[in-house]
Amino acid sequence: MCGSVQASLWRLSPSEEKVPLSLMMGYSCITALLCLSCGLLVSSYKIEAHEWDKLILTHQWPQTFCSMESCETNLTYWTIHGLWTNKGNMCNSSWHFNESQIQDLLPEMRKWWPDLLSSGPSATFWKHEWTKHGTCAAKEEAMNSEHKYFSKALDLYHKLDLSGVLTQAGIVPGENPYSLEKIEGVIVSVYSAKPKIQCTHLNMEQALGQIEICFDRAFQLTDCEGHEADVWGGLNDVLAYELDEWGGFGVCNSSMPVVYPPYKSAKQRGGGYLP
Numbered sequence: 476m477c478g479s480v481q482a483s484l485w486r487l488s489p490s491e492e493k494v495p496l497s498l499m500m501g502y503s504c505i506t507a508l509l510c511l512s513c514g515l516l517v518s519s520y521k522i523e524a525h526e527w528d529k530l531i532l533t534h535q536w537p538q539t540f541c542s543m544e545s546c547e548t549n550l551t552y553w554t555i556h557g558l559w560t561n562k563g564n565m566c567n568s569s570w571h572f573n574e575s576q577i578q579d580l581l582p583e584m585r586k587w588w589p590d591l592l593s594s595g596p597s598a599t600f601w602k603h604e605w606t607k608h609g610t611c612a613a614k615e616e617a618m619n620s621e622h623k624y625f626s627k628a629l630d631l632y633h634k635l636d637l638s639g640v641l642t643q644a645g646i647v648p649g650e651n652p653y654s655l656e657k658i659e660g661v662i663v664s665v666y667s668a669k670p671k672i673q674c675t676h677l678n679m680e681q682a683l684g685q686i687e688i689c690f691d692r693a694f695q696l697t698d699c700e701g702h703e704a705d706v707w708g709g710l711n712d713v714l715a716y717e718l719d720e721w722g723g724f725g726v727c728n729s730s731m732p733v734v735y736p737p738y739k740s741a742k743q744r745g746g747g748y749l750p
Contacts (some may be wrong), residue, residue, distance in 0.1 A: 527560035527611060529697065530690040531671075532628065534637050538648065538736040539684040540591050544676055548591055552638040552650075553737055555588040556685060558628035559608045566611040572602035583629050601625070615692055627694075635688055640665050652732035658683070667695040673724035674733060681731045684724045699710045 533556040533743040577584065590600035609624040618624040644661040646653060655672060662670045671687040689699040727733055 508602050521524060521647075527562040527614070528600065528692060529561040529699075530612065530631075530692070530694070531557075531561060532631050532635070532688050532690065533557050533559065533702055534632075534657055534686045534688070535591075536686075536736070537569075537591055538738055539646045539675065539677070541677060543684075544592060546592055546651070549738070550589070550591075553686070554591070555628060555632050557604045558624070558631070560611045561689075563611040564607045566614070568610075570606075570610050570613075570621075572598075572605045573621060574598050577625050580622070580625055580629065581670050584625065587629060587632060588625075592710065610683070617694070630696070633689065636664070637662075637686060637688070646735065648735045648737040650734075650737070652680075652734045655727045655729045655731075659734060662666075662686070666696050669698040669700055671699040672727050673735075674727035675724050677734075677736070680734045681728060682734045683727070683737050 534553040535556040537550040540546070541548045550597055574581075584601065585597065587603070588597065590597035593599070594617045605621055605624065609618070609621065612618045612624055613620070614628075618627050639659075641647070641661065645662045646658060646661060659670065659672055662668075662672075666688065668689065671689075672683070673685040673687070674681045676682070687699050689697050
């Protein structure tokens with residue numbers, strides 16, 4: 476672009492004419508200023524395009540997940556799927572996950588942030604979350620280390636107590652479906668912020684699967700939807716090996732009832748959800 480600007484300036488003076496030195500210097504200054512302005516605009520755009528302004532704490536309902544994935548779980552509370560920024564991912568590929576840095580958090584991590592697809596250690600799952608999302612969240616001082624990132628996610632999760640909030644409002648796993656409006660209304664009444672509630676279809680029914688609660692950079696609750704820069708249409712964040720049989724969750728259809736799948740034994744599930 477700068478080259479074309481310079482070329483257009485020089486076309487103002489035919490090559491066969493002698494151009495005064497002062498005029499040449501003037502052209503050069505104008506060209507330099509234009510190029511500098513262009514560079515600053517492009518640089519600012521790049522920074523702004525990758526700068527996040529919202530954190531998304533994603534909760535997943537183990538019973539729905541395992542009905543989809545044919546895994547087994549006896550968990551009866553909402554677990555953490557991840558703490559994500561609304562812009563950017565894998566912001567620092569050289570910042571590798573090191574489990575030894577979160578040794579003191581492991582008991583909590585195993586309980587509240589488990590890999591539902593594995594009965595063993597969840598390090599692969601946590602590594603994925605750190606590499607893809609933690610390295611971006613780390614741009615905020617309060618999460619600028621691996622330990623701070625996972626500790627902050629656990630702290631926000633416990634402060635929200637989503638399982639307790641839903642239970643106290645009478646929204647519990649069972650056979651009777653709920654309206655999306657009721658589930659969302661309970662969450663908004665407690666947190667004063669709109670969540671993103673996601674479902675999947677199991678045996679022709681809409682099943683509750685994930686609930687996202689959002690925060691701004693100061694860790695204050697904020698609406699999850701309504702920001703024009705947010706992209707909600709794509710697949711949710713999942714590990715690569717999850718994509719074989721699971722296409723992800725989508726925003727629940729407000730015109731359909733929402734089933735909150737109860738715990739089923741392996742025999743009852745038989746590899747799928749029983750309404």
